[in-house]
Structures are given as structure tokens and as C-alpha cells.
Amino acid sequence: MKITSVDILALEKEKGSGSRPILCKINTDEGIYGYGEAAVAIGSGARGAFELLKDLAPMIIGMNPFANEVIWEKLYKCSFWGQGNGAILMSAISAIDTALWDIKGKACNQPLYQLLGGKQREKLRAYASQLQFGWDPDGFNPMQAKGGETELYTTAAAAAVAQGYTAIKINFLRFHRDGKILNYLDATGHLSRETMHTAEERIAAVRETVGPDVDIICENHAMTDAQTAIQFGRMAAKYDIMYLEEGATPLNDKVMRTIADNIEIPLATGERTYTRWGFRPFLENGCLALIQPDIGNCGGITEAKKICDLAHIYDVGVQAHVCSSPISVAVALHLEAAIPNFVIHEHHIANTTRVTIDECIYDYQPVNGYFSVPELPGIGNELSEKAIRSADIVTVK
Secondary structure, eight states, X not given: OOEEEEEEEEOOOOTTSOBOOEEEEEEETTSOEEEEXXXXXXXXXXXXHHHHHXXXXXXXXXXXXXXXXXXXXXXXXXXXXXXXXXXXXXXXXXXXXXXXXXXXXXXXXXXXXXXXXXXXXXEXXXXXXXXXXXXXXXXXXXXXXXXXXXXXXXXXXXXXXXXXXXXXXXXXXXXXXXXXXXXXXXXXXXXXXXXXXXXXXXXXXXXXXXXXXXXXXXXXXXXXXHHHHHHHHHHHGGGOEEEEEOOSOTTOHHHHHXXXXXXXXXXXXXXXXXXXXXXXXXXXXXXXXXXXXXXXXXXXXXHHHHHHHHHHHTTOEEOOOOOSOHHHHHHHHXXXXXXXXXXXXXXXXXXXXXXHHTXXXXXXXXXXXXXXXXXXXXXXXXXXXXXXXXXXXXXXX
16 A cells, blocks of 8 residues: 555634644545644644645655554654654644554554554543633634633533533633733733632632532643742642643743642643653653643654653553544544543533534534544544535645
């Protein structure tokens, strides 16, 4: 089997959705194809991955798609910039690598989790993610969010728990009380008393709403630095927080160690960390309880499995970061089912919306807060005709 061409797709999203998925479809001379995603859909960078995939695709034409390790090393070493561990480069490599695994699964007529060593578990516990935007798929619009009133947080938390979730994640600092977004400069150095009072009011109200048996994850999106993360963490600890995510910029393991040494809440990070080399110092200094690699950014399935195995050496748990198309949801479910150190799956509110669901043929959603693992060959999902018709597509042969 040989790779004959690569289709690179930029999906068209509704204005204001805040997401621009970039995918590749690798085609072979035996008619088997595979999909992979460069998961830089949110924020800036999506079109950068689209353009970079056009540069990388010629490097794999004519190669055997089963040689994922050989192809990974070629892209990593021969792209020149790969060894710099950057987000756009690694997301493009991730898309190609994931598509290769999809091909391998289809050719073997096996679901991806079987190729990764089998299913460690039948069901995957999930948490409802990003409740600062509410928990109503029809009303989700991150560009027009109104996260000021405490009632929004309690209403969203109650809705998620009513659906069977036993864990939720909220950024309690993202919005001022008046609903305006908090500037990142307002979250460094020292959090004002007003900001702290607002955050605590929200956390306390959510804890009272969900009761003692639901886990609450605090999401700080690296808005805080070491000092403000400690300030926030000491306040939040009394509300029995499962873990604090991205308490600071994930570039200095010593900063994360400082935070860990000064608060009681376990720490998590990883969505903006790439390859095993990026995760290594955080694992070695013991600052993290949980890592959150994004399979579409960290180097693909080949690299994500190595990262998870590395974390297992240090007794660190794994929750894949998922915030893009349903392709990435399916891929994460397979990896999380196969690894021994899985903790919980992230189910972003965007993945409950019709605009995102319609990007693919299959819709994987949790039942009573738990996911089943896809059983179709490969990753178990395909882009829909609707998504393909509206996409910007370039084919490299």
C-alpha cells in the first residue's frame, strides 16, 4: 500500500462559533483513506496549519501508510522546524499521523483501540466542560458570551448534573461580574478583592448547587501567573476542587512546581504542550497530578501514546484535551480507552452543538456522563458531505 495523495481541508464554520477545524485526508492506491485533525481550531493558528500541511504532504507521497514511526521521524527531523516543538508544526504532524492510524485500522478492519493494545475499560467517565458559557448547545456562542451573573454558573451546573455528569469544569475568572471578559493583565501579579469575591461567590454557589458528590474542576486558561494562581488556589481549596487546570503559562516547569508547593489542589496542564520532550520536565519535577495532551497538537496518536506511557511511569493521570471537531472526539476516546492511566474525558460544550455535530457522520455523546468507545474500523468517524461541500480543499499529489 502506498500514499497517493493528501487532501487538506479547512472547514467552514458559522460566524461567531470561534472554531475553524483543519483536517487532512490521506488517500492510498488501495482506495483506503484516513482522516486526521490539526487541532488548532480555536484562537489563531488554524490557517497556519492549513498552509503547513501543504508543505508537509509532499514528503509522504509514495510512502507506506503503515510506517507511522518512520513517517513521524521524517516529518519531525526533515521539516527543519519540527525539533523546535512548535504548536503549528506539531499540529500538522498530528493530523498526518492520526490519518495514518485511521488507514491502518480500516485496512486491518479493527477499531483504533485494538491497535493500541486493547480496551482497558468499557466506559469512560466524562465531565461537562466550559460551563462559564452555560450548558445550552443552542445558546453557545463564545464570541457573545455573558458570564457575569452567578446564576448562569449554577444553572449550567444543574443542567449538566441533570444529564448525569458527575464532574464539571468552569473558568470562574474569565468574566467580570458585569459580563465583560477579564483581561489577562488583570489576572497577574495580584487578583483584586473584587475579582476574588466574585470568583468565590461563583464557586461556593456551584458547590452548593451540585452537592458534595460532584467533582468541580477549575479552569484558569493560563490567565493567572504563579502568584495569582496560588492566591486563587488557596481560596478555592475549601470547596474540594478536583484539580486546577493551567494555573500558569505551561513553559516553565519550576513555576508550576512553585504553585504545586503552595496550594492543596492538584494541578493539571498540557493542551499547549507538545511531544514527550515538552512534557518531560513537568513529569520529572512532580508538579502535575494530571496531564492533558491534545492528540491533534502534541504529535498525533504515535506521540500521544508515548506521552501517556511516560506519565504512567510517574503515576500521573491522563485526560486528553478535546476542543475541535468530532474527529478529535473519536480519536481521544480510543486512546483513553487503551491507556491504563486514564482519569476522565473532556466533553466541551462546543461538541454538543449542532454546527459541530454536523461536521461528521457519527455523533458520539455520553449517556449519563459516560462515553462508549467507537467500534468501527479505524478512528470510527468520517467528515460529512455537508462539511466537505463547504470546505476549502487543496489536494497534494
